[in-house]
Amino acid sequence: MVPVKSCSLVRGSDMDFTCPTCHKAADRDNSRQIGRAFAPYWGFTFHTSSKPVLTSFPVMSSRIAMTAGSQGMDLQGCPPRAICEYLRLYFPPNSLHFSELEFDFGTRAKITKHKGKMETIREGIGSVPSGRVVIFISTHSKEEQGDLFAGEQGPQTKPRPIAVKVDQFFSLLLTSGMDDLLKGATAVLLTCRWLVEHKQSFQDLRSSLRW
Numbered sequence: 001m002v003p004v005k006s007c008s009l010v011r012g013s014d015m016d017f018t019c020p021t022c023h024k025a026a027d028r029d030n031s032r033q034i035g036r037a038f039a040p041y042w043g044f045t046f047h048t049s050s051k052p053v054l055t056s057f058p059v060m061s062s063r064i065a066m067t068a069g070s071q072g073m074d075l076q077g078c079p080p081r082a083i084c085e086y087l088r089l090y091f092p093p094n095s096l097h098f099s100e101l102e103f104d105f106g107t108r109a110k111i112t113k114h115k116g117k118m119e120t121i122r123e124g125i126g127s128v129p130s131g132r133v134v135i136f137i138s139t140h141s142k143e144e145q146g147d148l149f150a151g152e153q154g155p156q157t158k159p160r161p162i163a164v165k166v167d168q169f170f171s172l173l174l175t176s177g178m179d180d181l182l183k184g185a186t187a188v189l190l191t192c193r194w195l196v197e198h199k200q201s202f203q204d205l206r207s208s209l210r211w
Helices: 004-010 020-031 079-090 108-125 166-173 199-208
Strands: 015-017 044-046 066-070 099-103 134-138 148-153 160-164 186-190
Touching: 004 015, 079 134, 099 108, 108 166, 148 166, 160 166, 166 199
Parallel strands: 066 099, 066 134, 134 186
Antiparallel strands: 015 044, 148 160
């Protein structure tokens, strides 16, 4: 959540945004540490100086129903889980539902397996009033076109990541039968900026999220 006084700054042309996943990966590479990131996460930085734009750390607050991360991502300590645990005390028992899964659309078999997982989530959540679902999606976007990484192909010993067009990504991720949950839902994408920097991928994103 960006403070009101900083909204105009983060919309400037000299701004860079780094998603939490890329921040963690870059921190591991720079510090040669394995696991959690130790460098402060600012989110928005000036392109020319790399200094933080915000005067305080970003604040994350929301209601949670479901989160999804691409295969191979470390979901331990992810923002949706942390927010859910923080908010749980403010809800009556069994009224705040949190579901989490890794997705991988690298093969037909994996796509079929994902459909089964989504059906299990839908049944587990049950009836949720319209507009009370928040979906967090963590994945990378491809620098050249803004395509979203959707899984892995090839042998387990040497898997190869694959990226697909944005509209195809959402059709695979949010399978049929999810209409009752998606109506009025809010989607939060924890991904790289390339998704919105390319005109076509940004248009596909807007079209895919018209629930």
